[in-house]
Amino acid sequence: MASYSTPGVEAPDVELIARWRAGDERAATMLVERHASSVARYVASMGGRDGEEEVVQDTFVRAFGALDSFRGDSSLRTWLFTIARRLVMDRRRASRRQRDTAELQDGDLATEYDALDGLVAEEAHRTMQRAIERLTPMQREVFTLRVNDGMSYKEIADVVGTTEGAARVHYHNALRQVKERLHD
Amino acid sequence: MTDCPNVQMRERLPDLLHDALDASDRAALEAHLAGCADCAAELAVLRSARHVMSAVRVPVLDTASIVAALPRPVALHLSRTVPRRSRTIFRIAAAVSFISLGGISVAVARSFFGDVTSTSVDSILAGRGESLQVVSPVAGNVGETAQSSAAVPVLTMHPSVGALDDADLESLLDELDQLEATPLAEPESTPGGRAIASAILGS
Numbered sequence: 188m189a190s191y192s193t194p195g196v197e198a199p200d201v202e203l204i205a206r207w208r209a210g211d212e213r214a215a216t217m218l219v220e221r222h223a224s225s226v227a228r229y230v231a232s233m234g235g236r237d238g239e240e241e242v243v244q245d246t247f248v249r250a251f252g253a254l255d256s257f258r259g260d261s262s263l264r265t266w267l268f269t270i271a272r273r274l275v276m277d278r279r280r281a282s283r284r285q286r287d288t289a290e291l292q293d294g295d296l297a298t299e300y301d302a303l304d305g306l307v308a309e310e311a312h313r314t315m316q317r318a319i320e321r322l323t324p325m326q327r328e329v330f331t332l333r334v335n336d337g338m339s340y341k342e343i344a345d346v347v348g349t350t351e352g353a354a355r356v357h358y359h360n361a362l363r364q365v366k367e368r369l370h371d
Numbered sequence: 372m373t374d375c376p377n378v379q380m381r382e383r384l385p386d387l388l389h390d391a392l393d394a395s396d397r398a399a400l401e402a403h404l405a406g407c408a409d410c411a412a413e414l415a416v417l418r419s420a421r422h423v424m425s426a427v428r429v430p431v432l433d434t435a436s437i438v439a440a441l442p443r444p445v446a447l448h449l450s451r452t453v454p455r456r457s458r459t460i461f462r463i464a465a466a467v468s469f470i471s472l473g474g475i476s477v478a479v480a481r482s483f484f485g486d487v488t489s490t491s492v493d494s495i496l497a498g499r500g501e502s503l504q505v506v507s508p509v510a511g512n513v514g515e516t517a518q519s520s521a522a523v524p525v526l527t528m529h530p531s532v533g534a535l536d537d538a539d540l541e542s543l544l545d546e547l548d549q550l551e552a553t554p555l556a557e558p559e560s561t562p563g564g565r566a567i568a569s570a571i572l573g574s
Contacts, residue, residue: 215441
């Protein structure tokens with residue numbers, strides 16, 4: 188019989204997955220509540236504004252539909268981000284085919300960053316916002332995953348489909364450019 | 372702003388933001404930060420960037436609807452094996468029901484249409500030297516049993532089906548299984564069938 192964590196202690200993802208597999212639907216609710224916001228934020232950071240909720244839902248549906256193939260080699264969050272990224276890319280490609288428009292522009296993220304009332308001075312906030320927006324899509328994505336989501340290079344490499352070394356290079360290039368633009 | 376040459380410490384700055392360092396690494400980094408203006412400035416940049424990125428507006432997610440859309444772990448439930456005891460009890464209950472209903476049906480048919488040929492169940496019970504007890508549909512008192520006459524040689528009443536032990540029931544079930552596995556022959560027209568047709572048609 189599986190041993191579950193003690194009350195009051197947050198159960199790890201692998202335990203919740205096991206409970207869901209055993210038929211405990213509350214475990215699914217806990218997993219969704221735990222990860223939905225970060226997945227949504229990641230989707231938004233990729234410029235997937237349209238249908239964010241749908242992408243997030245599809246991400247969880249696909250993940251839970253394939254949980255048998257989840258071996259726990261990476262974290263569930265990394266896996267969710269990987270699925271979400273593919274979904275955003277698929278939607279982007281479909282949108283491109285439909286409208287025959289150019290690839291998503293960097294400036295598409297501009298409206299995603301709102302003023303951080305009370306936390307950072309508005310001007311400093313805008314400056315940082317612009318600095319991040321001017322990164323290349325890959326740099327921005329890697330920088331976001333490292334700084335905002337706290338992922339390791341290994342996890343980032345898994346999500347974006349690159350190597351740890353390349354992820355490290357993208358991160359440091361992004362950081363260098365952000366620093367430079369903050370002092371322009 | 373210059374970059375600190377201590378790459379190892381710089382690499383840990385995002386982890387410090389996320390409180391993802393163990394105690395010793397955290398203490399080492401904090402000690403380094405106390406004397407390194409470059410790393411302290413970089414940490415400030417990272418903290419500011421995180422604030423901006425975390426302020427990305429995301430929709431209010433309806434987690435309940437997401438959960439409702441999730442597939443159910445059906446395969447796991449289907450793959451569970453039914454306990455042997457449950458299956459045995461089910462088979463015994465099914466067999467008792469089958470025998471009881473069959474016996475009652477035969478008794479009703481005989482009382483209504485007269486003699487009919489013996490049934491497979493009769494054969495089984497006759498072969499075992501046993502008889503089947505059923506409540507007679509024409510008996511005056513409830514519980515009064517109808518014993519088969521000599522003219523109806525096979526169908527007789529067992530004193531108590533419930534008194535059969537597990538071994539007897541299992542044996543009976545095996546015989547029934549063999550019967551069920553035997554292809555059914557096309558049923559012959561019987562006087563009973565003609566009598567039903569006549570009764571329905573009123574002729």
